[in-house]
Amino acid sequence: MHCDYFSADLCRSCVRMGVPYGRQLEDKQIKVREILGDRPGLRWASPMASRESGFRNKAKMVVTGSAEDPNLGIVDRRGRGTDLSECGLYPAEITRVMPVLKEFIRDHGLVPYDISTRRGELKNIIVTVSPRGELMVRFVVRSKKYVVPIRRALPGLLGRLPHLRVVSANILREHKAVPEGPEEVPLTDEQILPMPLNGIDLHLRPHGFFQTNSDIAAAMYRQAADWAAQEGPASVWDLFCGVGGFALHLAERLGEEAEVHGIEIDPEAIEAAKSSARAAGLNHVHFSAADAGTFATMGASSPQCVVVNPPRRGIGSETARWLETAAVDTVIYSSCNAASLATDLDALPSYEPCEARLFDMFPQTTHSETMVLLRRRSGA
Structure with a gap:
C-alpha cells in the first residue's frame, strides 16, 4: 500500500507503511510467538490476513x-x-x-x-x-x-x-x-447501526465498542464458533462480551442445546447484545451487565466453556485463579496484547494451549489480535 500522507511525512501512524504485506504478517507472527514463548503442543494456524487498505470501519x-x-x-x-x-x-x-x-x-x-x-x-x-x-x-x-x-x-x-x-x-x-x-x-x-457479520446483525449504539476491522472481526467469530463446535460444550460464558459478538456466534453454531451467557460491565453494550439476540431469534443466549471477573468468581456454578476477550491488561489474577479451580473444560482466549496473554497463560497451568492463530486487525502497524484454544489437562 502506498500513502501520500506517509510519504510527505504528514502522518506517521502507519509505522509499517511500505513494508510488503506478506512480510508484515510474517513479522507479526514471529513477534507474537516470541512473546508467548515455547509452549509444547501448541499448533499455530496460518495468520488471518486483512485487506491492506480500506479496512477500517x-x-x-x-x-x-x-x-x-x-x-x-x-x-x-x-x-x-x-x-x-x-x-x-x-x-x-x-x-x-x-x-x-x-x-x-x-x-x-x-x-x-x-x-x-x-x-x-x-x-x-x-x-x-x-x-x-x-x-x-x-x-x-x-x-x-x-x-x-x-x-x-x-x-x-x-x-x-x-x-x-x-x-x-x-x-x-x-x-x-x-x-x-x-x-x-x-x-x-x-440509534442502532446494524453490523451484519456472518449472517448475524450485531447492534452498535453510538457509545458502543466494535472491532475496527469488520472482516477480521467476522473471521475471529467464525474461529471461536469452529473451536466451540469441535468441543461441544453444553454451557458457555462469554466474559467481557461487549456487544455480544462471540456469544451470539457460539449460540447460533451450538444450537439450542447449549446455554450461552454473555457478561459485560457496560449496560449499553448489554442492551445492544440483547436486541441483537432478539432480532436473530437466539432465545438460548442471555446477557448480564456485570463485572466479568466478579460474575465469574461469585457464580454458584461453572460452565463447560469460557470465552474471554479482555482489555489490554488481560483477564487478571482473580479470574485466572477462578479458572484454575472451576470445572471449566475449555477456554477460548482472544487477546489484543500478546504480553498480557503470555502472563495469563502462565497463570493457567491446569490448561494446555492447543491451537493458536494471529488475526491481522491493523495492517500497516505492529498491532494484531491473537486467539488461543486451551483445554484442561487430564487430571487437573
Whole structure:
C-alpha cells in the first residue's frame, strides 16, 4: 500500500507503511510467538490476513482549521491540524462522506475547537460504516450549544447522505486528548447501526465498542464458533462480551442445546447484545451487565466453556485463579496484547494451549489480535 500522507511525512501512524504485506504478517507472527514463548503442543494456524487498505470501519477525525476552511484528520503535539480526509485506511463509503461533512460545517458555521486557545465548539467527528454501507455520524462538541442547530440542519445532511442511519451529538466538556465524552444526545430517532457479520446483525449504539476491522472481526467469530463446535460444550460464558459478538456466534453454531451467557460491565453494550439476540431469534443466549471477573468468581456454578476477550491488561489474577479451580473444560482466549496473554497463560497451568492463530486487525502497524484454544489437562 502506498500513502501520500506517509510519504510527505504528514502522518506517521502507519509505522509499517511500505513494508510488503506478506512480510508484515510474517513479522507479526514471529513477534507474537516470541512473546508467548515455547509452549509444547501448541499448533499455530496460518495468520488471518486483512485487506491492506480500506479496512477500517470507523474514522475518528479531529476537526481543526476554521468554520470556513475545516480540516478533518489529526493534530500534532502543538495542536496543529493535518487533513486526512482521503486516508487510504478508510473504505470509499467513509471517504465519500468527508467532503459532505466539510460542507455541512461551512454551511452552518460550526466553529472547530482550537486546542491552543481553548475556544470553539466542534472537536471531533466520528464516522462508522456498516458492512451494508449504512452510516453512523457523531459530532463531538464542547457543549450543547450546537445540538439544536445540528438537529435543525439534519434533513439536508440526510438528503445528501441517503445511507446515513444514526446521528448523535457527543458532549466532551473537558480539555482532553480523547475522542469522545460521556454524554450522548440522540439526533435521529434511530440509534442502532446494524453490523451484519456472518449472517448475524450485531447492534452498535453510538457509545458502543466494535472491532475496527469488520472482516477480521467476522473471521475471529467464525474461529471461536469452529473451536466451540469441535468441543461441544453444553454451557458457555462469554466474559467481557461487549456487544455480544462471540456469544451470539457460539449460540447460533451450538444450537439450542447449549446455554450461552454473555457478561459485560457496560449496560449499553448489554442492551445492544440483547436486541441483537432478539432480532436473530437466539432465545438460548442471555446477557448480564456485570463485572466479568466478579460474575465469574461469585457464580454458584461453572460452565463447560469460557470465552474471554479482555482489555489490554488481560483477564487478571482473580479470574485466572477462578479458572484454575472451576470445572471449566475449555477456554477460548482472544487477546489484543500478546504480553498480557503470555502472563495469563502462565497463570493457567491446569490448561494446555492447543491451537493458536494471529488475526491481522491493523495492517500497516505492529498491532494484531491473537486467539488461543486451551483445554484442561487430564487430571487437573
